[in-house]
Amino acid sequence: SQELEQSPQSLIVQEGKNLTINCTSSKTLYGLYWYKQKYGEGLIFLMMLQKGGEEKSHEKITAKLDEKKQQSSLHITASQPSHAGIYLCGADSGTYKYIFGTGTRLKVLA
Amino acid sequence: DTGVSQDPRHKITKRGQNVTFRCDPISEHNRLYWYRQTLGQGPEFLTYFQNEAQLEKSRLLSDRFSAERPKGSFSTLEIQRTEQGDSAMYLCASSLMAGDEKLFFGSGTQLSVL
Numbered sequence: 001s002q003e004l005e006q007s008p009q010s011l012i013v014q015e016g017k018n019l020t021i022n023c024t025s026s027k028t029l030y031g032l033y034w035y036k037q038k039y040g041e042g043l044i045f046l047m048m049l050q051k052g053g054e055e056k057s058h059e060k061i062t063a064k065l066d067e068k069k070q071q072s073s074l075h076i077t078a079s080q081p082s083h084a085g086i087y088l089c090g091a092d093s094g095t096y097k098y099i100f101g102t103g104t105r106l107k108v109l110a
Numbered sequence: 111d112t113g114v115s116q117d118p119r120h121k122i123t124k125r126g127q128n129v130t131f132r133c134d135p136i137s138e139h140n141r142l143y144w145y146r147q148t149l150g151q152g153p154e155f156l157t158y159f160q161n162e163a164q165l166e167k168s169r170l171l172s173d174r175f176s177a178e179r180p181k182g183s184f185s186t187l188e189i190q191r192t193e194q195g196d197s198a199m200y201l202c203a204s205s206l207m208a209g210d211e212k213l214f215f216g217s218g219t220q221l222s223v224l
Contacts, residue, residue, distance in 0.1 A: 004152075031211065042114070042201055042215030043153070088152050090213075097166055098143065098213060100152035 002027045002093040004101035012107045013079050021074045021104045023089035029069045033090040037103070043088060046074075079108045112136060114216035116202050122222045123192055130188045131219045135204030142185050143213065144177055145201040153201055159185060160207070192223045 003026045013019050023032065031050050035043040047056045049065035049072060056063050060077045076083055086103045093099045115134040123129050135142050141160050145153035156175065157167045161182040170176070174192075179185040189196055199220050203213040 006152075033212070035213075035215075040199075040218075040220070042217045043203075043213070045212050045214070048212060090152075092211065093155075097155050097158070097169070098211070099155055100145075102150070102152045 002091065002099060004089055004091060004099060006087075006089060006101035006104050008104060009102065010105040010107075012109065015080060015108055015110050016078055019076050019079055019106070021087050021106075023072045023074070023101055025070050025091060027070070029065065029072070029091050031092050032065055032069075032072045033098075034063050034072070034074050035088045035090060035100075037086040037088060039086070046087075076106075079106075081108045081110050084108045114202055114204050114214050116200075116216035116219050118219055119217060120220045120222075122224065124224050125192060125194060127192055128188065128190045129192055129221065130186050131200055131202075131221075132184060132186050133202030133204075133216060134184045135202070136214055137183075138206065139204035139214070140182075140207045141205045141211075142179055143203040143205075144185070144187050145203065146171070147199040147201055147218070148197075156187075189221075192221075194223050197221055197223045 005024045007022050034046040037043045047063045052067040052069045054065045062075045065072045088100050088103045090100045117132045143158040144156040147153045159179040174190045177187045199218045201218045203215045
């Protein structure tokens with residue numbers, strides 16, 4: 001079965017610093033989703049990537065899917081306290097059974 | 111508010127009791143998903159519906175777990191004879207059959223089994 005591995009598991013950065021979160025799949029990805037979760041809440045959709053080499057940006061967050069479609073990265077530029085939370089990558093493991101990575105817990109120090 | 115709604119937000123129960131959670135998806139969404147999330151882990155897929163049909167239930171954790179979506183609108187997840195290991199956040203999500211499969215999540219039901 002397909003698995004998604006995220007790194008790092010947790011991250012503490014000073015406000016204003018850049019950071020990158022990685023997501024690696026055990027199988028070729030046919031759609032990779034990034035979500036953000038605040039502690040004790042549901043997930044909020046950030047971005048979806050489908051094509052190898054695709055890159056999308058929203059505000060200060062950029063996500064990329066590598067050419068081989070087995071790895072994605074999420075990059076935050078000039079981090080702010082509002083970026084704090086849990087970042088999760090997700091993918092369709094087949095027939096709309098969406099799976100998720102274990103998450104990266106981000107803390108931004110003001 | 112037209113987002114995904116889950117009820118209750120918190121449930122505390124004693125071991126051995128039955129519990130039922132409700133999920134109201136976004137009204138035009140055909141697909142509805144249930145996930146379980148434990149502390150420090152990502153959401154774990156349990157089951158999903160397309161309209162009223164339950165298309166995947168093999169991931170339900172045991173025969174104590176069951177889910178329904180009787181009229182293709184709201185859904186319920188029932189856990190019978192709860193155990194302490196059932197303590198977790200239960201998340202519901204819905205999506206349109208539109209191809210991009212963006213999931214919209216509810217705020218979850220936090221279950222504590224004493």
